[in-house]
Amino acid sequence: MEETKYIAIDQARPKEEKQYSYLNLGPTHPATHGIFQNVLKMDGEVIVEAEPTIGYIHRAFEKLAERRPFYQVTPLTDRMNYCSSPINNIGWHMTVEKLLGVEIPKRVQYLRIIIMELARITDHLVCNAVIGVDTGALTGFVYMFQQREHVYEIYEEVCGARLTTNLGRIGGFERDFSAKAWAKLDAFLKGFPVVLKEFENLLTRNRIFMDRTIGVGGISAERALNYSFTGPNLRAAGVDYDVRVAQPYCSYEDFDFIIPVGTQGDTYDRFMVRQEEMWQSLNIIQQAIKKMPEGPFHAAVPDFYLPPKEEVYNNMEALIYHFKIVMGETDVPKGEVYHSVEGGNGELGFYLISDGGRQPFRLHFRRPCFIYYQAYPEMIKGSMLSDAILTLSSMNVIAGELDA
Amino acid sequence: MQTVSLDNVIVSDKPEGLEGAGFFATSLEKVVGLARKNSIWPLPFATSCCGIEFMATMGAHYDLARFGSERLSFSPRQADLLMVMGTIAKKMGPVLRQVYEQMAEPRWVLSVGACACSGGIFDTYSVLQGIDRIIPVDVYVPGCPPRPEQIIEGIMNIQRLVESESLRRRNSPAYKAMLNNYGIE
Amino acid sequence: MESNKAELIEKIIDALKEKYEDQVLGIDSPYEFLTVSLKQEKIVEIIRYLYDHPDTRFRFLTTLCGIHYPDQNAIAVMYQLHNMVTNQRIRLKIFLPEDNPVTPTITPIFSGANWMERETYDFYGVVFQGHPNLKRILNVEEMIMFPMRKEFPLEDQVREDKSDKMFGR
Numbered sequence: 232m233e234e235t236k237y238i239a240i241d242q243a244r245p246k247e248e249k250q251y252s253y254l255n256l257g258p259t260h261p262a263t264h265g266i267f268q269n270v271l272k273m274d275g276e277v278i279v280e281a282e283p284t285i286g287y288i289h290r291a292f293e294k295l296a297e298r299r300p301f302y303q304v305t306p307l308t309d310r311m312n313y314c315s316s317p318i319n320n321i322g323w324h325m326t327v328e329k330l331l332g333v334e335i336p337k338r339v340q341y342l343r344i345i346i347m348e349l350a351r352i353t354d355h356l357v358c359n360a361v362i363g364v365d366t367g368a369l370t371g372f373v374y375m376f377q378q379r380e381h382v383y384e385i386y387e388e389v390c391g392a393r394l395t396t397n398l399g400r401i402g403g404f405e406r407d408f409s410a411k412a413w414a415k416l417d418a419f420l421k422g423f424p425v426v427l428k429e430f431e432n433l434l435t436r437n438r439i440f441m442d443r444t445i446g447v448g449g450i451s452a453e454r455a456l457n458y459s460f461t462g463p464n465l466r467a468a469g470v471d472y473d474v475r476v477a478q479p480y481c482s483y484e485d486f487d488f489i490i491p492v493g494t495q496g497d498t499y500d501r502f503m504v505r506q507e508e509m510w511q512s513l514n515i516i517q518q519a520i521k522k523m524p525e526g527p528f529h530a531a532v533p534d535f536y537l538p539p540k541e542e543v544y545n546n547m548e549a550l551i552y553h554f555k556i557v558m559g560e561t562d563v564p565k566g567e568v569y570h571s572v573e574g575g576n577g578e579l580g581f582y583l584i585s586d587g588g589r590q591p592f593r594l595h596f597r598r599p600c601f602i603y604y605q606a607y608p609e610m611i612k613g614s615m616l617s618d619a620i621l622t623l624s625s626m627n628v629i630a631g632e633l634d635a
Numbered sequence: 636m637q638t639v640s641l642d643n644v645i646v647s648d649k650p651e652g653l654e655g656a657g658f659f660a661t662s663l664e665k666v667v668g669l670a671r672k673n674s675i676w677p678l679p680f681a682t683s684c685c686g687i688e689f690m691a692t693m694g695a696h697y698d699l700a701r702f703g704s705e706r707l708s709f710s711p712r713q714a715d716l717l718m719v720m721g722t723i724a725k726k727m728g729p730v731l732r733q734v735y736e737q738m739a740e741p742r743w744v745l746s747v748g749a750c751a752c753s754g755g756i757f758d759t760y761s762v763l764q765g766i767d768r769i770i771p772v773d774v775y776v777p778g779c780p781p782r783p784e785q786i787i788e789g790i791m792n793i794q795r796l797v798e799s800e801s802l803r804r805r806n807s808p809a810y811k812a813m814l815n816n817y818g819i820e
Numbered sequence: 821m822e823s824n825k826a827e828l829i830e831k832i833i834d835a836l837k838e839k840y841e842d843q844v845l846g847i848d849s850p851y852e853f854l855t856v857s858l859k860q861e862k863i864v865e866i867i868r869y870l871y872d873h874p875d876t877r878f879r880f881l882t883t884l885c886g887i888h889y890p891d892q893n894a895i896a897v898m899y900q901l902h903n904m905v906t907n908q909r910i911r912l913k914i915f916l917p918e919d920n921p922v923t924p925t926i927t928p929i930f931s932g933a934n935w936m937e938r939e940t941y942d943f944y945g946v947v948f949q950g951h952p953n954l955k956r957i958l959n960v961e962e963m964i965m966f967p968m969r970k971e972f973p974l975e976d977q978v979r980e981d982k983s984d985k986m987f988g989r
Contacts, residue, residue: 258730259680261709266682266727286958287727288682291759293943294967294974306756313684329851357687376694383691394780395684459881459932470904477907568851569900569911571882580883582898595898597883605935631683634724634958726960760967760976761959 251279254616258287262620264361265630267604276615281608285601285633292635296594300559301327302401302535304594309395311596312632315354315575317346317386320398322572325480326581327401330568331532338526339403340482341519345416346389346398347481347572348512348519352423353382354575355463355505358627362502363434365624366443371430378426381419388412402536403529420517427509435506441499448610448622449497458606461599462577464626467504468496474573485522486515498625505627534561559589576600576627600632668798671715671741673703675790675797678714680734682721685748688780689720697783702790711737716793717770722750723763735770736819740805743796745789746772749779771817828908829854831875840866855911863899863914864924870901870910871929878903878910881926884936886944890970893918895944899926921946943968 256262256269263269266287272280292311296304308319321343328335360375383393388411390398399405408416434440450460455468465472473490475483491507493500529536533552542549555561565587571580580597603626611619650669652661681689693699693707708714711734723731735744746766749755752775754764766772773796776789804810833847836856843866845857858866870878878901887896894915902909916923925948926933937948938957945966948954955961965972975982 258727259709259734286956286960287724287730288722289724289726289761289958290722290757291761291967291974295757295759298974310684313687373695376691377696380691380694380696393782394688454931456880457931459930472904477904566850567855569853569909578882582883582885582900584887593887595883595885601935601939602883602932605932754979758975758979758982760972760974762976764976764979764982 249274256619262365263623265628265633267628267630267633269607271616271619273616278611278614278616278619281611281619283604283607285604287634288630289634292596293594296591298590300589301563301591304591305399306395306397308596309397310631311598311635312354312574312576312579312600312629313395314357314629315350316394316396317350317398318354318572318574319579320396321347321481322570322574322579323581324399324401325572326568326570326583327535328530328532329570330564330566330583330585331401331535332564333402333530333532335403335481335530336526337482337524339528339530341523342404342408342528343399343481344483344486345516345519346386348515349382349385351573351575352509352512353379354627355509358575358625359430359434359502359505359509361624362444362498362621363430363440365621366440368434368437368440371433374426374430378419378423381415381422385412385415385419388415400529400536402532403527405529407528416516416520420513420520424513427506427513431506435503443617444498444502444621444625446495447498447614447618448625449495450606450610451496454606454609455496458603460577460603460606462574462603463501463504463508464496464603465577466490467493467500469494474571474578478571480570480572486518488515498621501625561589563587563589571597574599576629576632577603596635598632598635600628601635604628604633664802667802668800672794672797675702675704675715675743675793676706676708676713677704677716677718677745678708678711678734678738680717680719680721680731682719682723682727683750685720685751685780688783689718689747689786692783692786697787699787699790702787702794704790711735712739714738715741716743716745718745718747719751719766720747722748722755722757723766724761725763726761728763728769731766732769741797741800743773743793744770745774745776745793747776747778747781747786747789749777752777755779769817770819771813825908828906832908832910835873835875836866836870839869853909853911855913857913857915860914860916860923863912864926864929866912867899867901867926868929876903876910877905878908880904881930881932881936882909884926884933884940886940886946886968887913888918888944888969889915890918895921895946895969897921897923897940897946916946922949923947924949925951927951942966945969 251272251274254271254273256271258266258268268284270282271278292307295307305320305323308323309316311319356375356379360372363371386396387393388409390396450468452469455465456470469492471490471492476490488511491504493504535556537556538549538552543553563585565585567584569580569582571578577599579599582595583591584593586592611622650661650665652659679689717735717738746752750757751766754762774789774792776785778785843859843862845859848855870876880902882900882902884899887898889896895918896913896915899912925937935957937951938954940946941954942956942958943966
């Protein structure tokens with residue numbers, strides 16, 4: 232008697248409409264490393280549609296920037312991609328220097344390159360370690376975060392802060408690298424490759440990791456270009472576009488490095504591209520240290536660069552300049568300028584319109600995370616939930632840059 | 636290899652009480668306080684940059700696990716301490732409130748970073764100027780971002796609060812009045 | 821290299837003027853970045869033309885943003901396109917009236933413009949006709965004002981604990 236009831240239900244099933252369930256991968260979730268929400272329409276374990284919602288950490292950077300003089304915008308840029316904040320700072324300073332038409336000395340450019348490549352290493356460290364965590368490999372994360380501590384110590388020697396660095400000035404650096412900074416940098420360059428190799432050995436030819444990441448969350452090169460992808464996500468899909476090579480800034484043309492490119496655009500390719508970029512960054516830092524020229528550590532921009540304290544206390548002219556800079560009486564040329572740097576996630580662009588006043592008239596940040604996250608629903612359509620989590624962490628979405 | 640002898644093992648102070656051969660008598664509050672303070676399970680509500688400093692605090696260098704917080708809980712039902720780290724925008728406010736309401740008593744709140752304490756450098760229309768507008772906060776840790784040592788000091792202050800709390804506090808009318816102030820039943 | 825670049829720019833301007841001379845309001849190159857101001861009517865056609873034409877082939881949308889010019893009572897929309905093969909960039913600007921900023925969407929050409937247009941709508945109120953999902957993206961959905969316009973204040977008006985006198989506002 233019981234069997235017939237179930238047979239009847241079973242036979243009726245194919246004629247019923249499919250019932251979908253809705254899963255809320257909410258703003259607070261341990262696997263989404265950041266605050267954004269996805270409502271997933273699921274057919275069992277397979278995702279049919281996804282609707283993302285962002286803006287949970289919208290801090291109105293673009294409006295804030297209209298209220299601040301140029302050097303006060305630097306702490307705002309820190310907090311966009313906070314895993315690699317020196318790149319944002321230096322990118323902003325270069326934008327202002329382009330507006331003012333300042334010529335930067337070679338030594339400053341090489342030092343900036345060292346700092347930017349260190350920041351790129353830290354950004355990729357976090358992303359790769361987090362891909363490991365999402366597949367279950369927690370050890371790699373602990374080892375990689377220890378390496379971040381070493382880089383924090385180098386930042387502290389250069390600018391005084393660990394994470395949100397507010398590094399440098401318009402025109403260069405506030406102080407030259409001390410002997411301690413060079414010593415720490417050398418120690419890092421000796422110790423880090425060993426740990427990176429260990430991390431690679433843990434994951435790259437690991438059967439479980441490869442099964443979980445190959446073929447997962449792929450995107451073709453045409454779709455990626457149509458969605459305006461840049462950075463490691465685009466390079467994993469097969470397009471070799473890197474702002475450092477296409478529009479060299481800050482003397483990148485003097486250095487010899489390769490751009491790693493993937494084939495399928497899936498999670499494994501993104502992981503490998505970031506891994507190889509870390510090795511290339513180490514290579515660039517070593518070349519920069521070998522070729523480091525002598526010279527001043529800042530350009531001569533008296534209207535924007537604070538004079539040293541001893542001169543301010545003793546010299547009348549320096550005092551006047553200090554007053555003018557802090558109170559904002561300096562003239563700024565009018566114009567609109569766009570400058571982009573290769574951030575950890577892609578082309579980070581700054582579009583600045585100046586109307587001659589001390590604050591920007593309009594500042595727009597071209598944030599790579601915001602632009603490529605729109606492709607996420609398309610990338611996970613038809614995949615299972617655990618694959619969707621892995622795709623998300625391999626795209627390296629940082630909430631600060633997403634919402635600005 | 637350093638041999639372990641009783642000279643270099645640090646034992647924490649025992650609470651006041653009567654001691655004898657095979658027994659130790661003290662008040663229940665002190666024992667419960669001691670047990671609770673060394674086994675706080677935090678809920679890391681990490682939104683932005685302070686979240687990365689928290690990850691550094693949990694890492695091997697500034698180990699937070701030695702304070703008893705080995706197991707992070709992402710489910711509010713199983714957590715004791717809500718650590719809010721990072722900017723809370725107005726869009727996120729209702730979510731934070733819901734997470735707080737889902738926690739079971741006794742619960743504590745640690746507000747890490749300038750943005751969570753008072754809105755920080757973001758004095759804008761979209762940022763909540765401090766989480767104490769919507770939930771009651773026990774300890775504030777200022778900084779932008781605070782160094783891991785400061786976060787650990789915040790945790791130690793929470794431990795002091797946990798140790799010295801009366802067992803009847805959560806049912807007292809004063810506490811209920813404070814929660815009503817925030818609109819929480 | 822320099823003459824090559826100048827030739828490329830000449831070709832682009834010629835291709836544009838060949839068909840859409842009447843739509844061009846001005847051509848400039850501030851800081852060596854080709855900037856073209858256009859009328860609003862045929863912007864989608866022009867972008868499609870620049871996508872397909874063999875001399876221009878702008879196949880990558882770098883960014884899209886809004887700008888508010890209160891003196892001219894206009895809200896501008898700025899499109900920045902990129903040709904990765906010849907490494908040439910172009911900036912197109914259209915000006916819309918402040919009280920009714922409406923323009924068609926370019927999502928059929930570039931899928932990446934989806935969220936960028938939503939952000940411009942959220943901040944300035946520019947309505948993109950034909951957009952698949954035009955609602956607010958970064959701000960709270962119930963908001964009625966468009967915050968990036970110049971008349972909207974930066975600070976939260978209901979906060980009591982920060983005194984404007986002390987913060988120099």
